[in-house]
Amino acid sequence: MTDVADRAPRSSPSGEPAISAWGLTRAFPSGLALDALDLEVYPGEVLALLGPNGAGKTTTVRLLNGVLAPDAGSSRVLGLDPATEGHELRHRTGVLTENAGLDDRLTARENLETTARIRGFDRRTARQRTDELLERFALTERADIAVQGASTGQRKRLALIRALLHEPEVLFLDEPTSGLDPAATRDVIALIGALASEHGRTIVLCTHFLGEAGRLADRVAVLHRGRLQVAGRPAEIAAQMWTGLPVEVDLGGPAPEAVVEAARSAAGVRTADATPAGIHVEVGGRDHLPDVVSALVGAGAAVFAVTPRPPTLEDIYFEIEARIAAEEGRPVGATS
Numbered sequence: 102m103t104d105v106a107d108r109a110p111r112s113s114p115s116g117e118p119a120i121s122a123w124g125l126t127r128a129f130p131s132g133l134a135l136d137a138l139d140l141e142v143y144p145g146e147v148l149a150l151l152g153p154n155g156a157g158k159t160t161t162v163r164l165l166n167g168v169l170a171p172d173a174g175s176s177r178v179l180g181l182d183p184a185t186e187g188h189e190l191r192h193r194t195g196v197l198t199e200n201a202g203l204d205d206r207l208t209a210r211e212n213l214e215t216t217a218r219i220r221g222f223d224r225r226t227a228r229q230r231t232d233e234l235l236e237r238f239a240l241t242e243r244a245d246i247a248v249q250g251a252s253t254g255q256r257k258r259l260a261l262i263r264a265l266l267h268e269p270e271v272l273f274l275d276e277p278t279s280g281l282d283p284a285a286t287r288d289v290i291a292l293i294g295a296l297a298s299e300h301g302r303t304i305v306l307c308t309h310f311l312g313e314a315g316r317l318a319d320r321v322a323v324l325h326r327g328r329l330q331v332a333g334r335p336a337e338i339a340a341q342m343w344t345g346l347p348v349e350v351d352l353g354g355p356a357p358e359a360v361v362e363a364a365r366s367a368a369g370v371r372t373a374d375a376t377p378a379g380i381h382v383e384v385g386g387r388d389h390l391p392d393v394v395s396a397l398v399g400a401g402a403a404v405f406a407v408t409p410r411p412p413t414l415e416d417i418y419f420e421i422e423a424r425i426a427a428e429e430g431r432p433v434g435a436t437s
């Protein structure tokens with residue numbers, strides 16, 4: 102699992118945002134799907150949109166791409182208002198939807214060339230773009246077989262190509278790896294990583310896979326029942342949520358109570374608890390680790406390893422869910 106500290110920013114938030122939303126709101130008969138979303142995504146950034154089923158991720162993508170109108174609030178994508186300039190906007194954005202939306206009766210090549218022609222490319226350029234992308238996505242051998250025989254992974258790659266034919270500046274990817282096997286997932290993640298580093302392309306990635314989000318995203322936004330819970334760089338979010346640094350200490354077995362007590366009384370230690378392998382401590386910062394080690398050694402413990410464990414994106418996500426559940430007085434994971 103990628104920890105949140107080792108992801109170097111791809112770009113610094115500067116200049117005009119590629120995407121901005123102010124109070125963006127959309128209701129369906131079942132209730133509010135998106136409740137006053139304020140969000141900014143900067144050019145060249147990958148933003149991961151996270152949240153449980155029904156949180157409003159797909160609704161956000163549809164609003165920002167102008168295929169759904171807001172009930173309140175507004176947004177700008179590449180300087181355009183999706184609600185009124187959606188047609189123009191969609192020439193500059195690409196979308197991979199939850200359902201790939203390919204025509205099963207056509208071959209991969211026919212699907213792609215048709216889309217390229219609709220996008221306004223002449224026949225020759227349409228064929229050229231299609232061939233280039235089929236090759237890049239390792240689908241050349243599948244190009245002339247009807248899509249109905251394609252696997253889930255091949256469909257996803259085809260759908261990704263289709264979203265890329267017109268070289269969009271902003272790419273919305275709604276669950277690009279759902280249903281893929283581990284190898285196909287790894288390939289698609291690598292492709293998205295490569296796409297993100299091209300031409301300052303901005304990517305909004307909706308996903309349930311926190312490892313994927315941790316690897317690809319510069320910033321994350323967590324939605325829950327239409328409300329934005331938190332947005333920012335994972336390391337910054339973690340720093341706001343937890344002031345201490347969790348550390349695993351390997352003592353070759355559970356720490357006896359006297360050793361736990363010794364750790365607890367060391368400078369900078371906030372909590373200390375025995376674990377099957379030794380002891381888990383939370384310290385104010387890395388600087389306190391030597392004190393922890395000398396306290397443990399002083400109490401007669403053999404210290405085999407001391408491993409700071411900064412919170413992962415998974416830790417952040419589940420902590421947010423747990424805090425919401427606690428506020429609502431229900432068990433974690435039960436959403437209604």
Ligand SMILES: Nc1ncnc2c1ncn2[C@@H]1O[C@H](COP(=O)(O)OP(=O)(O)OP(=O)(O)O)[C@@H](O)[C@H]1O
Pocket residue numbers: 129130131133134152153154155156157158159160161
């Ligand atoms: N076209 C629609 N008609 C009615 N209700 C809708 C429609 N689209 C979304 N909703 C509702 O809006 C809420 C948010 O849905 P949305 O699809 O945005 O969630 P999501 O975060 O993408 O979830 P998932 O992880 O399951 O894809 C849900 O309660 C959903 O039932």
Ligand SMILES: [Mg+2]
Pocket residue numbers: 158159160199275307
């Ligand atoms: Mg969705």
